[in-house]
Amino acid sequence: GENVEQHPSTLSVQEGDSAVIKCTYSDSASNYFPWYKQELGKRPQLIIDIRSNVGEKKDQRIAVTLNKTAKHFSLHITETQPEDSAVYFCAACHDYKLSFGAGTTVTVRA
Amino acid sequence: DTEVTQTPKHLVMGMTNKKSLKCEQHMGHRAMYWYKQKAKKPPELMFVYSYEKLSINESVPSRFSPECPNSSLLNLHLHALQPEDSALYLCASSRGSGQGNYEQFFGPGTRLTVL
Numbered sequence: 001g002e003n004v005e006q007h008p009s010t011l012s013v014q015e016g017d018s019a020v021i022k023c024t025y026s027d028s029a030s031n032y033f034p035w036y037k038q039e040l041g042k043r044p045q046l047i048i049d050i051r052s053n054v055g056e057k058k059d060q061r062i063a064v065t066l067n068k069t070a071k072h073f074s075l076h077i078t079e080t081q082p083e084d085s086a087v088y089f090c091a092a093c094h095d096y097k098l099s100f101g102a103g104t105t106v107t108v109r110a
Numbered sequence: 111d112t113e114v115t116q117t118p119k120h121l122v123m124g125m126t127n128k129k130s131l132k133c134e135q136h137m138g139h140r141a142m143y144w145y146k147q148k149a150k151k152p153p154e155l156m157f158v159y160s161y162e163k164l165s166i167n168e169s170v171p172s173r174f175s176p177e178c179p180n181s182s183l184l185n186l187h188l189h190a191l192q193p194e195d196s197a198l199y200l201c202a203s204s205r206g207s208g209q210g211n212y213e214q215f216f217g218p219g220t221r222l223t224v225l
Contacts, residue, residue: 032212034212034213034214036216042218043200043216043217043218043219044153044200044216045216046213046214046215049213087150089152089153093212096141096143096158096160096165096166096204096212097155097158097166098153098155098212098214100152100153100154101152102151102152103150103151103152
C-alpha cells in the first residue's frame with residue numbers, strides 16, 4: 001500500500017517568514033496530492049491540491065510543487081500570519097484511497 | 111448546500127450500548143467515506159462507499175457497521191465498542207471516481223467517548 005512520509009513534524013516560524021513542508025510517497029500509481037489544514041477541534045480543510053500531470057500550483061500565499069520522478073511534493077506558505085498556525089497534512093490518493101502523512105504542527109510567532 | 115454535516119457532535123457510550131453516527135451531504139457526491147482520527151494523528155480510512163455500494167473496507171472490526179441508505183446519507187452503526195475506539199469520527203464525500211473527482215470534503219466529525 002501507499003506510504004506517505006512528512007517532514008518536519010513541527011515548524012515554528014516568525015510572522016512574515018516562509019514555511020515549507022515536504023512529503024514523499026511510495027506508490028507510483030498515486031495521481032492526486034491534496035494538502036489539508038486542521039485547526040484544533042475542527043475538521044480537516046482542503047487548502048490546495050495538485051494532480052500528477054502538473055508540476056506546480058499556486059493560490060495566493062500557498063503553493064505546491066510535485067516531482068513525480070522523485071515521488072515528492074512540497075507545500076510552501078509565504079508571508080505567514082498567526083492564522084496559519086495549525087496542523088497540516090499532506091496526502092497521496094490512488095482511486096478513492098487517501099493516505100495521509102503524519103502531520104506538521106506549524107506555529108507562527110507574532 | 112456545500113457542506114458535509116454529521117450528527118451527533120459528541121457521543122458518550124458504554125461498551126454494551128448500540129449507537130449510530132450519521133452523515134449527510136447534498137452536493138450530489140457519489141462517494142462517501144468514514145475516517146477515524148485519534149488525537150495528534152492523521153485521519154485513518156475505515157470505509158468507502160461508491161455509488162451506494164461498499165467498495166473499500168480497511169479491515170475494520172465488525173463492531174463498526176457502515177450503511178449507505180441513499181446517495182446523500184451515510185451511517186456508522188456502533189456496537190460493543192472498546193475504550194480504545196474513542197476518537198473523532200470523520201465523514202467525507204467526493205464527486206465520485208474518475209480523473210478530477212477525488213477532492214474530498216470533510217464533515218465536522220463526531221467526538222466519540224467509550225466508557
